[in-house]
Amino acid sequence: MKFQENDKINTKVKIIFLFFIGFSILMSSSSIVAQKDYVIVIDAGHGGKDPGNLGSGYKEKNIALKVALAVGKKLAIKKDIKVLYTRKNDVFVNLWKRGDVANQAKADLFISIHCDSHTSNAYGAGTFVLGLRGNKKNLEIAKRENAVIFKEDNYKDKYKGFDTNSAESVIGLSLLQEENLDKSLAIASLIQNNFTFKLKRLNRKVKQDNFQVLRETIMPSVLVELGFLTNKKEGRYLNSKKGQDQMAGAISEAVLKYIHNLKLNVISNTDITIKAVHSVEFKIQIASGKNKIATKSFNFKGLKNVQRVSVGKFYKYYYGNTADYKQVKKSLKTAKSKGYTSAFIVAFKDGEKISVQEAVKIK
Numbered sequence: 001m002k003f004q005e006n007d008k009i010n011t012k013v014k015i016i017f018l019f020f021i022g023f024s025i026l027m028s029s030s031s032i033v034a035q036k037d038y039v040i041v042i043d044a045g046h047g048g049k050d051p052g053n054l055g056s057g058y059k060e061k062n063i064a065l066k067v068a069l070a071v072g073k074k075l076a077i078k079k080d081i082k083v084l085y086t087r088k089n090d091v092f093v094n095l096w097k098r099g100d101v102a103n104q105a106k107a108d109l110f111i112s113i114h115c116d117s118h119t120s121n122a123y124g125a126g127t128f129v130l131g132l133r134g135n136k137k138n139l140e141i142a143k144r145e146n147a148v149i150f151k152e153d154n155y156k157d158k159y160k161g162f163d164t165n166s167a168e169s170v171i172g173l174s175l176l177q178e179e180n181l182d183k184s185l186a187i188a189s190l191i192q193n194n195f196t197f198k199l200k201r202l203n204r205k206v207k208q209d210n211f212q213v214l215r216e217t218i219m220p221s222v223l224v225e226l227g228f229l230t231n232k233k234e235g236r237y238l239n240s241k242k243g244q245d246q247m248a249g250a251i252s253e254a255v256l257k258y259i260h261n262l263k264l265n266v267i268s269n270t271d272i273t274i275k276a277v278h279s280v281e282f283k284i285q286i287a288s289g290k291n292k293i294a295t296k297s298f299n300f301k302g303l304k305n306v307q308r309v310s311v312g313k314f315y316k317y318y319y320g321n322t323a324d325y326k327q328v329k330k331s332l333k334t335a336k337s338k339g340y341t342s343a344f345i346v347a348f349k350d351g352e353k354i355s356v357q358e359a360v361k362i363k
């Protein structure tokens with residue numbers, strides 16, 4: 001009798017115990033779902049022996065670091081976000097190492113923060129995603145940001161075959177990077193929209209180019225150019241606590257919206273208000289033939305910046321390279337007035353020749 005009762009109690013204990021185990025498995029698995037961390041790697045450009053640009057006396061490496069830390073601080077307070085930095089102080093970090101930090105952490109997003117410079121009074125904020133090649137102006141920015149490679153030890157081994165001066169030397173995007181492109185464009189446009197509409201910074205748009213630091217990562221990645229330190233007014237703003245806080249706010253709010261959209265699985269770049277994703281170029285073809293002619297203006301009736309491209313055994317001569325269709329029409333008039341009466345407009349998308357009609361539609 002006693003035996004039996006004990007058995008009954010044992011069974012009850014067992015049932016309660018099993019129920020408890022089942023319940024805790026259920027709880028822990030649901031909490032795993034709830035606690036999924038989004039790992040965001042924030043990369044402050046330059047650092048240490050590489051000051052970045054020094055436009056109007058402000059150091060890019062310092063501003064990039066302050067904004068990067070401020071972005072991280074704003075994001076780290078969120079329960080489901082884990083923030084990592086490629087540098088938290090004034091140290092030199094190789095470009096490949098920056099990507100490596102993100103890859104090792106299996107990060108969900110990589111944001112590299114920089115400031116631009118120019119010989120003119122140019123200003124405004126822009127956001128870049130990786131692209132095979134962009135236009136000449138973007139290439140200049142990519143070249144500046146990539147130039148740090150030469151300060152690294154053994155750079156020739158680490159960046160095999162990569163010619164920082166030539167967009168053409170780039171073999172192509174890896175499949176993975178292409179898969180990331182939609183997400184990269186989505187976060188880039190959210191950031192850029194905040195810069196433009198919330199902060200009223202001049203919109204230099206979302207653009208694609210070949211930034212080495214973005215090539216090193218295997219997750220959605222963007223590179224932000226906060227503004228131009230060479231522009232006194234913008235440099236002063238970016239160097240101020242207020243400016244840094246506002247720019248960091250614009251970036252961190254964009255990241256939160258991006259993560260929100262990820263959760264809802266509604267990431268798309270259909271709401272991108274920025275058109276300049278593809279680099280479209282117009283040119284005037286003024287001549288073609290078997291003769292290789294030096295592209296000096298005196299050889300081309302005074303036309304400057306003539307470009308020669310070899311096509312098989314022939315050479316084509318182009319003039320008036322621009323992304324602006326109105327501008328190329330003006331250049332066509334100029335070319336005709338100089339005597340190139342049969343000159344005509346040609347168009348290229350990402351370096352590939354396309355019809356002018358198609359190019360106008362993309363613009």
Ligand SMILES: [Zn+2]
Pocket residue numbers: 045046052053060113114115145
């Ligand atoms: Zn930079």
